[in-house]
Every structure is written in structure tokens, then in C-alpha cells.
Amino acid sequence: MPSTLALSLPAKGAPFTPTTIQRRPLRQNDVRIDIKFCGVCHTDLHFGHDDWGGTLFPLVPGHEITGVVSEVGEAVTEFEVGDRVGVGCMVNSCGECTPCASGEEQYCTEGFVKTYSARDHDGTVTAGGYSQSIVVVDRFVLRIPDELELAGAAPLLCAGVTVYSPLRHWHAGPGMKVGVLGMGGLGHLGVKIAAAMGAEVTLLGRSAEKENDALSFGAARFVNTRESAELAALTGHFDLLVNTVPARLDQDAYLALLGLGGTLVNVGAPGDPVVSYNVFSLLGARRAIAGSSIGGIGETQDMLDFCAKHQITSEIEVISADRVPEAWENLSGARYRYVIDMATLGTP
Numbered sequence: 001m002p003s004t005l006a007l008s009l010p011a012k013g014a015p016f017t018p019t020t021i022q023r024r025p026l027r028q029n030d031v032r033i034d035i036k037f038c039g040v041c042h043t044d045l046h047f048g049h050d051d052w053g054g055t056l057f058p059l060v061p062g063h064e065i066t067g068v069v070s071e072v073g074e075a076v077t078e079f080e081v082g083d084r085v086g087v088g089c090m091v092n093s094c095g096e097c098t099p100c101a102s103g104e105e106q107y108c109t110e111g112f113v114k115t116y117s118a119r120d121h122d123g124t125v126t127a128g129g130y131s132q133s134i135v136v137v138d139r140f141v142l143r144i145p146d147e148l149e150l151a152g153a154a155p156l157l158c159a160g161v162t163v164y165s166p167l168r169h170w171h172a173g174p175g176m177k178v179g180v181l182g183m184g185g186l187g188h189l190g191v192k193i194a195a196a197m198g199a200e201v202t203l204l205g206r207s208a209e210k211e212n213d214a215l216s217f218g219a220a221r222f223v224n225t226r227e228s229a230e231l232a233a234l235t236g237h238f239d240l241l242v243n244t245v246p247a248r249l250d251q252d253a254y255l256a257l258l259g260l261g262g263t264l265v266n267v268g269a270p271g272d273p274v275v276s277y278n279v280f281s282l283l284g285a286r287r288a289i290a291g292s293s294i295g296g297i298g299e300t301q302d303m304l305d306f307c308a309k310h311q312i313t314s315e316i317e318v319i320s321a322d323r324v325p326e327a328w329e330n331l332s333g334a335r336y337r338y339v340i341d342m343a344t345l346g347t348p
Contacts, residue, residue: 001025002032005345006131007324009059012050016325018345021060021127023135028075031141033085038129039064039155039314040327040338041185042246043089043269047117048328056117062129063089063115064157064339066150076138084144086304088157089294091115091126091140103298130324132342142301145308152313155185155337156304159314161295163190163242164303166265167197169292170240174198179234179241180219181254183210186244186267188315188336191217193303194242196310202234204241204254213315213335231257236285244268251277255287263288320344 001022008019026032044061046052065087069079079085092113093100099107106112113120116128128134144153163186172178178199180190187203194201195218203214204223211222223230236259243249246268255264255277262285266275277289295303307313315336319327327338 002133002135004131004133006060006127007321007345008130009048009057009061011057012055018321019058021131023133024124026071026073026135027137028073029138030073030135031069031076031079031085031138032071032133032135033065033067033087033141034070034133035065035067035129035131035342037066037151037154037318038062038340038342039158039185039316040324040331040334040340041155041158042331043158045328045331046269056119056125059117060127060130061116062131062340063087064154064159065115065129065134066144066154066157067134070133073138078138079141079143084146084150086142086144086153086157087115087129087134087136087140088142088161088300089115090297091136092120095139103296105296106294129342130321130340132345140297142297142304145304147308147311148304148313151318151339151341152316153304153307154339155189155314155316156307157300158294159185159337160189160193160307161300161303162186162267162292163244164193164306165295165299166242166267166290166292167194167199167240168299170263170265172197172199172240176200176239177237177259178202179204179238179257181205181225181241181243181249182245182268183207183214183336184244184332185314185334185337188213188217189312190242190244191219192312193307195219196306196312202238204231236260238262240265242267246270248275251275251289252281255281255289258285258287260285261287263290265290265292267292314339321346
């Protein structure tokens with residue numbers, strides 16, 4: 001079986017280890033990809049720390065993958081050697097249920113197959129993009145538009161579509177007041193994309209030093225969530241609030257910022273997933289609280305094409321493979337996403 005270099009976590013609490021892993025031989029609908037870059041997502045940490053339980057070790061994280069096609073199976077018609085491509089959070093699904101048939105594979109009733117720490121339909125455990133190559137069935141491969149450079153495009157495969165999907169679903173656009181809560185890897189892309197859609201965007205964050213960045217990304221204003229008076233001034237203001245913060249928050253305080261029929265949609269996944277709110281926060285103005293998970297393959301391609309049209313990529317710091325442990329220790333310090341240059345992964 002073909003092998004590739006990878007960064008692996010042998011067990012919970014163990015340090016990263018450069019190693020060699022096996023990739024499956026090419027099947028007729030497979031695409032082999034030489035990985036150039038992989039983003040570091042907060043979800044990687046949750047799996048690495050087994051915060052949600054069920055992590056399959058040894059673990060090779062990474063689901064923000066960009067690279068170049070190196071080989072295709074005999075039945076592949078949409079891709080050829082040399083194409084610039086990407087892989088996001090999914091590498092398979094049942095393909096038959098109602099969500100899959102409607103292009104929403106992320107809601108597959110059988111459960112989509114995650115890019116890492118999951119059992120594929122053949123029983124093998126998936127290994128992600130902290131590696132130098134990957135083999136993926138063609139219908140889960142995305143085309144990276146020529147206008148996007150591969151490093152900056154990598155976080156779009158998870159962070160980008162995670163904010164794009166709810167913005168599109170709730171019809172963000174001219175005349176809509178959108179708030180983005182938190183400006184990390186997801187939030188800064190939420191500001192850029194919502195602004196490009198034509199919405200009036202407000203960034204709500206705890207770090208005042210990010211105000212200039214928020215405005216340069218397209219926000220109309222920055223509101224410091226540590227200042228209760230600033231929040232109170234926005235009572236009933238928003239049509240849509242996108243919460244990107246991967247931590248527990250006072251849901252009632254932010255529900256109060258929604259106007260009649262407004263929605264608070266949660267896309268940040270905290271280590272402690274328990275969320276509580278007062279039902280009267282909803283009843284008084286027909287408000288809703290919702291969640292959204294990544295996006296389907298078609299929607300992810302739409303997002304990439306949208307970002308190419310509007311010249312949107314992630315703000316990144318490219319790091320070498322030996323800096324991944326350091327990045328994991330200081331993920332919130334990234335401005336705004338760490339991306340691994342997989343060419344720096346040496347021989348184990």
C-alpha cells in the first residue's frame with residue numbers, strides 16, 4: 001500500500017510524532033492528492049484532547065487541505081493530474097438519504113465520514129491532512145479556483161464554509177443587519193463574507209486591538225463585548241447573529257440583541273457542549289436559536305467560487321510542521337489561522 005509522511009498523535013496526551021502512514025491503493029473513483037497546505041482548526045484540538053469522546057488513536061488531524069492532484073482513478077472525469085484541489089471535513093457519506101440527495105451531505109442520516117478519526121465504509125480509519133498525501137473519492141474533492149492561492153484557501157475548506165452556509169441559509173444581504181460574535185479563524189471570515197454579500201456587519205469581540213482589522217475586513221462597526229453599555233445600545237438591533245466562539249456564552253445576553261424574528265446561529269463548538277437559555281428570551285420577539293454545521297460539497301464549491309470572485313482568503317500564518325505543537329498551545333493567538341506547510345514535514 002502507498003505510504004506517506006504524517007504527524008500523528010499516538011494516544012491521548014501523547015506528543016506529536018512524525019511517522020509513516022498507509023493510504024489505500026487508488027480505486028476507480030479515487031483522487032490522490034499531494035498535500036501542500038493544511039489549516040489548523042480548533043476541532044483538531046478537541047479531537048486531539050478527546051474533549052467530545054470517541055477519538056480514534058493514533059490520530060492524524062487536519063481537514064483544511066489544499067494540494068495538487070497527483071493521480072486519478074480510471075473512472076474519474078472531473079479531475080486530472082496537476083489540478084489544484086481541496087478536501088474539507090468530509091470524505092464520504094451514504095449518498096442516498098434525503099440530505100445527501102439534496103447536496104447537504106453534512107447532515108447525512110447515516111452520518112458523514114469525517115476526514116480523520118472516523119471509520120470509512122470499508123472499515124478503515126480515516127487520517128487527515130497533517131500529512132503529505134491523501135486519497136479521497138472524487139465526489140468529495142473540491143476545485144480551488146486559480147484566483148485563490150493554496151495556503152490562504154486552506155481554511156476556507158472548514159472555517160470558510162462554516163460561516164458561509166448559515167449566512168446563505170438565512171439570506172444575508174443588502175438591508176440585513178448581521179452580527180459576528182468572535183473574530184478568530186471563523187469570525188474573521190464571517191465578517192469578510194457577510195460584508196461581501198452586502199449585509200451591514202458588526203463584529204462583537206473581547207479584543208479591542210482587533211477593531212482595526214474588523215473594519216478593514218468590511219465590518220461597519222466593532223463592539224467590545226466587555227462593555228455592557230455598548231451591548232445594551234444594540235438591543236433588538238440584529239436580524240442574524242453568527243456565534244463563532246468555541247466556548248460557553250451567555251445565550252440570553254446575545255438573544256436580547258436580536259430584533260423581531262431574529263436568529264442566533266451557533267457554529268463554534270465548545271469543549272463543553274451544554275448550552276442553556278431562558279425561553280422568555282425567545283418568546284418576546286419570536287427569536288430563534290439555531291445551529292449550523294459546515295456545508296455540503298456543492299455549497300462548499302459555491303463558497304470557494306464566491307471567495308474567488310470577491311478576492312477573499314483567510315488571514316494566515318504559515319508554519320513549519322515542527323511548530324504544530326506550539327500552535328496548538330496558542331491557537332487563539334493566531335491572526336487568524338495557522339496553516340502548515342506540509343513540505344516541511346521531514347523524514348521520521
